[in-house]
Amino acid sequence: MHTILLCGGSGQRLWPLSNHIRSKMFLELLPSPGGGRESMIGRVSRQLVRKGLGSSALFVTHKDQLGLTRRYTKDCFPVIGEPYKRGTFTAAALGAVYLHSTGQAKLDETICVAPADMFADDDFFEHFRVFPDILKTSQADIALLGTRPTHPSDQYGYIVPGLAASSEYSSVIRFEEKPVKLRAQALIQDNALWNCGVFAFSLRFILSYLDQMGLPTDFAELTAQYPALPVRSFDKEVVERTPNIAVIRHEGEWRDLGSWTSLTEQLHETVIGKGGIRGESRNTNIVNELDAPLYVLGVSDIVAVASPDGILIASKETANGIKEILGGSSVYPVYGETIWGSYSVLDRSGSELHAVLTIKLAILSDHHTKELFSRDCSKVWTVVSGDGDVILNGSAYPARVGDVFSIAAGVRHEIRAFTAMEWIEVRIGKERVDEALYVS
Structure with missing residues (x-):
C-alpha cells in the first residue's frame, strides 16, 4: 500500500x-x-x-x-x-x-x-x-x-x-x-x-x-x-x-484544525509570543510573531493574532470571515519560509524606474540558498549575524557580521551558512523587484 x-x-x-x-x-x-x-x-x-x-x-x-x-x-x-x-x-x-x-x-x-x-x-x-x-x-x-x-x-x-x-x-x-x-x-x-x-x-x-x-x-x-x-x-x-x-x-x-476555534482548543498555552491576557478574559488566545508585545484586557472569546503579514482581532465564532475579506487577494506575503530559513519584507519604496525592496533574511545553520540570478536588479547584502560564505560567480568569499556585498545584475550568487545567519538585502531595479522572492 x-x-x-x-x-x-x-x-x-x-x-x-x-x-x-x-x-x-x-x-x-x-x-x-x-x-x-x-x-x-x-x-x-x-x-x-x-x-x-x-x-x-x-x-x-x-x-x-x-x-x-x-x-x-x-x-x-x-x-x-x-x-x-x-x-x-x-x-x-x-x-x-x-x-x-x-x-x-x-x-x-x-x-x-x-x-x-x-x-x-x-x-x-x-x-x-x-x-x-x-x-x-x-x-x-x-x-x-x-x-x-x-x-x-x-x-x-x-x-x-x-x-x-x-x-x-x-x-x-x-x-x-x-x-x-x-x-x-x-x-x-x-x-x-x-x-x-x-x-x-x-x-x-x-x-x-x-x-x-x-x-x-x-x-x-x-x-x-x-x-x-x-x-x-x-x-x-x-x-x-x-x-x-x-x-x-x-x-x-x-x-480539522481549519479555524481559530478548533486550533486553539489544542493549544496548551493561551499566550504564544510576547504579550499577555489580563482581567476577565475567558477563552481568549494570543499568538504573536512580532517583537512588539500584544495585550488583551477584559475581552473574552476572542483570538488576537499578529504576524508580519497583518493583525487579526476577532471573536472565535466569526474569525473564519477573514476569508471573505481577503477574497482573491494577490498581495504577496510579507513573511515567508523556505527549506533553508525565512524572510521578511521590511520596505517597498522608490518608483517604477528605480524600485527598491528591502528584505531581512534568516538562514539556518549548515544550510544554503540555491544559486540565484537576476537580470533586472542589483542587490546589496549586509551580514548582521552569524558567519558563512557568499558565492559570487562560483567564487567563495568569507561573510562575517558587518560585511557588505554588492551584487550586480547578471551575477550568479548564493550564501552558505556555517552558523545561523541573518542579513539585510536591498534590491534595486527598474522593473518590479519583488516578483521572485525566496520560495524554495
Missing part, C-alpha cells in the same frame, strides 16, 4: 499566520510529545513513521512549497510538486501517476490519499493498514474513512452509511456537504459520519478513471497538461460519481 499526503490550501483560514507560501500545516503551534511545539505536517509525519507507514508515503505539494515541505518533514519522505494548484483530484492523480510511472506501485496495489494537515489520534492511522483487505472483501471501488460526529457541525461533509456489511465496514448510501446545523443534527441521528477526506482505491482504478477522462497516465505528460486543467475536487469528481463505496468507522479523535 502507498499513502499520498496532499499539501494544499490557500492559506487564508488562519491568516495572518498562514499565507499562500506558509499554509496552516507549517505553523509550529501544536504541543509536541517531547515538549516544545510542532506543526500539523510534522505531527502527521511522526505518526506515519510510528505506525510503519513512513516508507510508503509520498507528499504532493505546490512547487513553491517543495522546500518548505521537505524542511517540516525533516526530508524523510519523497516530495513532488504541482506546477499549479488544481484541486485534490488532480493532486491525487498526479501522485498516483508518479508512483505508476516510476514503477513504485503495481496496478493491484492500494493507494490511500489523505490530507497532510489532519489532526487525529494514532489509532486513526491503523485504519490505513486495513484498506487493502476492505477493498478486497467488499469489492468496493473506493473505501473511505469516517468518524463519529461530536456535535452538529456545518463545516464538515457527512457520509450516510447503510447497514454494516461486517464489523469492519459499511456500504455508503449518500453524501451531504456542509449541511446547516439543524440538518446536521438529523444526519447524526441517522448515524452519519464526518468525512475525514481519506480515500483508498487500487492504482488500476484511478488509472482507468483518468483514461476514461482522456487524461494521460504518464507523469511527464500529465504535468505538461497542468496549465489547461480545471480545479477539481476528488469528492465531486470521483467519490460522488462512484456507486460502489465502503466506509470504515473511526471511533477515536479526529479534527
